[in-house]
Amino acid sequence: MADKDNDKLLEHAYDGIQEFDNPLPTWWKWIFYATILVVPIYMWDPLGIGVGPGKVKAYEQQMAAFNAAHPKSAGTYTDDQLAAFAKDPAKLEAGKVVFTTYCAACHRPDGGGLIGPNLTDDFWIHGGKPTEIMKTVTEGVLAKGMPNWGKVLKPDQIEGAVAYVQSIHGTNPANPKAPEGAKFPSDSAAAPPAVAPKAK
Amino acid sequence: MNARLDSFSYDDAIVRKFLWATMIWGIVGFLIGLIIAIQLPWPGFNLAPYLTFGRLRPLHTNAVIFAFAGNAFFTGAYYSTQRLLKTRMWSDALSKFHFWGWQAIIVAAAVTLPLGFTQSKEYAELEWPIDIAIAVVWVAFAVNYFVTLTKRRERHIYVAIWFYIASIITVALLHIFNNLSVPAGAFKSYSIYAGVQDAFMQWWYGHNAVAFFLTTPFLGLMYYFMPKAADRPVFSYRLSILHFWSLVFLYIWAGPHHLHYTALPDWASTLGMLFSVMLWMPSWGGMVNGLLTLRGAWHKVTEDPILKFFVVAVTAYGMSTFEGPMLSIKSVNALAHYTDWVIAHVHTGALGWNGFLTFGMVYWLAPRLFQTEIYSKKLVNLHFWLATFGILLYVVAIYSAGATQGLMWRAFDETGRLQYPDFVETVMRLIPMYWVRVVGGTLYITGASLAIYNLYKTWATRPATYEVPVVQAAPLDPVYVDDHAPEAGGFWARFTHMGWHRRWEGMPLFFSVMTAVAVIIASLFEIIPTFLIKSNVPTIASVKPYTPLELAGRNIYQREGCFNCHSQMIRPLTYETERYGDYSKPGESVYEHPFLWGSRRIGPDLAREGGKYPDLWHVRHMKNPREVTQKSIMPAYPHLETNLIDFPSIQRSVDAMAMIGVPYGDAVNNAPAMAKAQAEQLAASIEAAGGPKGLADKEIVALTAYLQRLGRDLKNASGGTP
Numbered sequence: 011m012a013d014k015d016n017d018k019l020l021e022h023a024y025d026g027i028q029e030f031d032n033p034l035p036t037w038w039k040w041i042f043y044a045t046i047l048v049v050p051i052y053m054w055d056p057l058g059i060g061v062g063p064g065k066v067k068a069y070e071q072q073m074a075a076f077n078a079a080h081p082k083s084a085g086t087y088t089d090d091q092l093a094a095f096a097k098d099p100a101k102l103e104a105g106k107v108v109f110t111t112y113c114a115a116c117h118r119p120d121g122g123g124l125i126g127p128n129l130t131d132d133f134w135i136h137g138g139k140p141t142e143i144m145k146t147v148t149e150g151v152l153a154k155g156m157p158n159w160g161k162v163l164k165p166d167q168i169e170g171a172v173a174y175v176q177s178i179h180g181t182n183p184a185n186p187k188a189p190e191g192a193k194f195p196s197d198s199a200a201a202p203p204a205v206a207p208k209a210k
Numbered sequence: 211m212n213a214r215l216d217s218f219s220y221d222d223a224i225v226r227k228f229l230w231a232t233m234i235w236g237i238v239g240f241l242i243g244l245i246i247a248i249q250l251p252w253p254g255f256n257l258a259p260y261l262t263f264g265r266l267r268p269l270h271t272n273a274v275i276f277a278f279a280g281n282a283f284f285t286g287a288y289y290s291t292q293r294l295l296k297t298r299m300w301s302d303a304l305s306k307f308h309f310w311g312w313q314a315i316i317v318a319a320a321v322t323l324p325l326g327f328t329q330s331k332e333y334a335e336l337e338w339p340i341d342i343a344i345a346v347v348w349v350a351f352a353v354n355y356f357v358t359l360t361k362r363r364e365r366h367i368y369v370a371i372w373f374y375i376a377s378i379i380t381v382a383l384l385h386i387f388n389n390l391s392v393p394a395g396a397f398k399s400y401s402i403y404a405g406v407q408d409a410f411m412q413w414w415y416g417h418n419a420v421a422f423f424l425t426t427p428f429l430g431l432m433y434y435f436m437p438k439a440a441d442r443p444v445f446s447y448r449l450s451i452l453h454f455w456s457l458v459f460l461y462i463w464a465g466p467h468h469l470h471y472t473a474l475p476d477w478a479s480t481l482g483m484l485f486s487v488m489l490w491m492p493s494w495g496g497m498v499n500g501l502l503t504l505r506g507a508w509h510k511v512t513e514d515p516i517l518k519f520f521v522v523a524v525t526a527y528g529m530s531t532f533e534g535p536m537l538s539i540k541s542v543n544a545l546a547h548y549t550d551w552v553i554a555h556v557h558t559g560a561l562g563w564n565g566f567l568t569f570g571m572v573y574w575l576a577p578r579l580f581q582t583e584i585y586s587k588k589l590v591n592l593h594f595w596l597a598t599f600g601i602l603l604y605v606v607a608i609y610s611a612g613a614t615q616g617l618m619w620r621a622f623d624e625t626g627r628l629q630y631p632d633f634v635e636t637v638m639r640l641i642p643m644y645w646v647r648v649v650g651g652t653l654y655i656t657g658a659s660l661a662i663y664n665l666y667k668t669w670a671t672r673p674a675t676y677e678v679p680v681v682q683a684a685p686l687d688p689v690y691v692d693d694h695a696p697e698a699g700g701f702w703a704r705f706t707h708m709g710w711h712r713r714w715e716g717m718p719l720f721f722s723v724m725t726a727v728a729v730i731i732a733s734l735f736e737i738i739p740t741f742l743i744k745s746n747v748p749t750i751a752s753v754k755p756y757t758p759l760e761l762a763g764r765n766i767y768q769r770e771g772c773f774n775c776h777s778q779m780i781r782p783l784t785y786e787t788e789r790y791g792d793y794s795k796p797g798e799s800v801y802e803h804p805f806l807w808g809s810r811r812i813g814p815d816l817a818r819e820g821g822k823y824p825d826l827w828h829v830r831h832m833k834n835p836r837e838v839t840q841k842s843i844m845p846a847y848p849h850l851e852t853n854l855i856d857f858p859s860i861q862r863s864v865d866a867m868a869m870i871g872v873p874y875g876d877a878v879n880n881a882p883a884m885a886k887a888q889a890e891q892l893a894a895s896i897e898a899a900g901g902p903k904g905l906a907d908k909e910i911v912a913l914t915a916y917l918q919r920l921g922r923d924l925k926n927a928s929g930g931t932p
Contacts, residue, residue: 017443019443020447022366024294024364024366024368025290025293025294025296025368025434025438026438027368027434027437027438027443027444028437028443028444029369029443029444029446029447029450030443030444030445030446030447031446031447031448032445032446032447032448032449033446033448034446034448034449034452035446035449035498038449038491038494038495038498041490041491042456042488042490042491042492045487045488045490045491045535046488048484048487048488049484049488052480052484053480061480064476065471065476065479065781065782066782066793068782069782069783069784069787069793072783072784073784073787076626076784079626080625080626111840112632115827115830115837115838115839116824116827116838124900125824125826125827125830125899125900125901152821152822153821154824155823155824155825155826155827155899157822157823158822161628161631161788161789162631162632163631163632164623164627164631165625165627187900
């Protein structure tokens with residue numbers, strides 16, 4: 011940095027403002043050159059941290075690596091396992107929180123049904139076996155408006171929710187939504203549901 | 211040399227007017243900022259329909275940029291230009307027209323934005339009639355300014371004037387070319403550009419609005435008021451020249467860094483990043499020249515609150531212009547984009563650089579303009595400390611909010627699932643920091659209110675009539691002989707000696723043309739390929755225009771300002787596609803006039819919202835978001851269930867879209883009937899699912915139809931569930 015005693019004033023002045031004839035600060039000049047030098051280095055990319063293959067190719071590579079590191083687990087649950095969760099108080103307690111937070115908006119806090127079907131009766135649109143409930147929750151039924159919760163909830167949250175749904179079966183809440191879907195467990199002696207299953 | 215001296219006086223009355231406008235609009239802009247800051251952690255503070263976050267946020271940005279900073283620029287420019295050129299402004303009438311025209315535009319903005327009239331392009335929200343008024347007023351200002359330049363009595367123009375010239379020319383260009391649109395009613399228009407091209411134009415504008423409305427005008431002010439207040443010469447004339455030209459030329463290229471990882475082509479993104487990195491030192495040239503001007507005057511800074519304001523302003527400028535290039539690096543941007551990090555970044559600039567430079571300038575001007583002593587120096591000091599502390603609280607809280615949310619969005623657990631798959635979880639974590647911002651903002655506004663009070667008390671002790679000093683200066687000799695000795699040495703030696711630039715400074719109109727050339731050439735290098743290279747936007751056969759009803763819904767989406775909180779642009783990043791679905795393709799936006807990609811995710815991305823939830827979910831969600839998502843901070847929009855759809859206006863919308871090339875087919879003849887048919891069908895399905903009756907002519911149906919369409923074209927093409 012220039013010593014201020016050596017500063018040379020330029021002869022001009024504007025409304026009393028004068029200017030020094032100081033050179034560019036050396037550090038300023040060199041950093042400026044360096045940032046210009048970034049351009050060829052970034053484009054040439056010798057270290058592999060530059061321009062690269064473009065965002066889409068880079069994404070495809072990342073996805074391939076990601077999928078290799080995290081193989082999708084196939085449905086590892088059995089009906090018995092999920093039925094056992096429904097008897098585990100810890101699971102049920104956690105499941106109730108999940109149900110209240112995420113499911114109650116459409117199925118009502120008591121499970122009696124609102125936008126979504128009644129979950130307390132004997133009728134199931136997409137199957138009432140624990141693994142079938144699991145599948146409906148995890149994969150959703152987008153055509154009918156059931157979101158794909160597998161993307162939003164974590165596995166233990168889903169386990170809890172499925173356990174909780176099993177636990178509220180037969181609780182007979184007030185003002186339930188009319189039954190929809192097929193009876194489960196199917197009972198050949200039982201009459202068909204009072205209201206015909208809705209086909210949407 | 212001509213021995214005759216002209217006698218003349220400066221027009222300070224116009225400066226006083228602009229000064230009051232600066233301070234009054236400043237308070238208004240800050241207050242709206244405070245209101246929207248409270249609305250985030252406390253959604254009940256949204257008063258639908260007119261005072262929701264989506265409508266007030268653009269009012270806040272427009273008020274602080276164009277009303278506060280704009281009037282501050284005009285205050286300082288009218289004061290300093292006359293003195294630096296030794297001449298009165300050419301036309302007092304044009305100065306007055308500029309003042310009143312500009313204030314009328316601000317009032318028009320304050321009325322139309324809450325009413326929901328918006329082009330939905332950031333900082334260019336105002337609708338077409340107001341845009342035309344802005345162009346007229348700006349041209350009046352420019353004419354007055356350039357004629358004044360020719361009437362000057364100072365041969366050479368000082369660096370402050372260079373920056374003013376660059377600002378005046380470039381803002382005109384940016385404003386006109388970004389706002390080209392086709393009207394579809396008195397207060398509704400559609401950008402003539404679509405999708406990728408509209409996004410490009412918008413951020414060419416948006417970034418350079420920061421450059422040529424908030425940076426170059428204020429550098430000009432700095433170059434006048436800082437040496438004046440410190441009574442010290444400017445550190446380096448040569449640095450002024452170099453950083454001026456490099457700044458003006460490089461800034462224009464940087465816009466695409468706002469669109470990293472979007473559907474913008476890679477080459478544009480890369481150019482934006484590299485030029486932003488190169489912009490670091492040109493920006494810091496201004497900071498260096500400002501701070502080093504204080505060499506030998508640092509003892510004054512401890513005593514003079516005006517210099518304190520200037521030092522913090524220039525330091526904030528240095529911080530945000532270091533951070534800008536850093537944020538433009540693609541990998542850094544991937545983390546920061548769509549988060550509060552960017553909000554903190556701009557507030558370092560706005561509160562620190564623009565705000566403090568303005569306050570310092572106003573306090574310096576007040577005794578001179580009101581021809582009296584400042585009422586209380588203590589209050590100036592108190593203002594300084596309150597505002598400094600306020601800025602610190604604001605930015606610390608919001609930087610951490612930005613980093614927190616950015617990191618939460620990208621976090622995966624050990625099983626390869628998103629750590630925080632529920633978006634609202636990442637919002638809840640920010641609430642405490644939002645309250646800290648409210649405290650910081652309150653301190654800042656308290657400081658500004660003290661300023662108004664102090665100025666009022668100062669003004670109250672003004673003389674009965676202002677003295678108008680008569681200035682004397684010799685007119686310019688019509689025949690100018692360059693008194694510089696021919697420079698020695700080779701080309702490079704002569705170039706670096708800057709004698710050529712000294713000659714340019716004696717030719718302001720030529721200087722202005724060169725500035726325009728620098729800006730236009732840099733722009734064309736990016737604009738021409740963006741519009742001409744077909745492969746930038748590969749077409750997708752399944753992408754079709756919106757139905758008339760969906761278009762009406764989109765108009766509502768724009769009106770309510772949904773794009774202020776929801777993006778519609780999924781980036782090709784693992785954690786984004788995991789959360790939202792396949793990344794957005796350029797071809798999906800070809801009918802998006804204007805593009806609605808958004809720039810901040812206060813709520814989740816909506817690019818693939820269609821079909822994620824049932825119709826009734828949307829109806830309930832709009833009426834009260836917390837009924838379906840307990841912790842949502844979204845405002846409630848109950849009026850959508852009672853407002854009637856304006857069916858006749860749909861035809862105007864469709865016609866305007868068809869005019870700019872959207873293949874509407876049959877809809878150009880009977881859009882309202884088509885919209886009615888679709889609305890009835892949708893309303894029936896909502897009712898069948900247990901929803902409210904009689905929605906077929908209500909706005910909620912149009913909006914639901916639009917939301918349910920988002921991202922569906924691509925899903926349909928790839929054989930997904932319709």
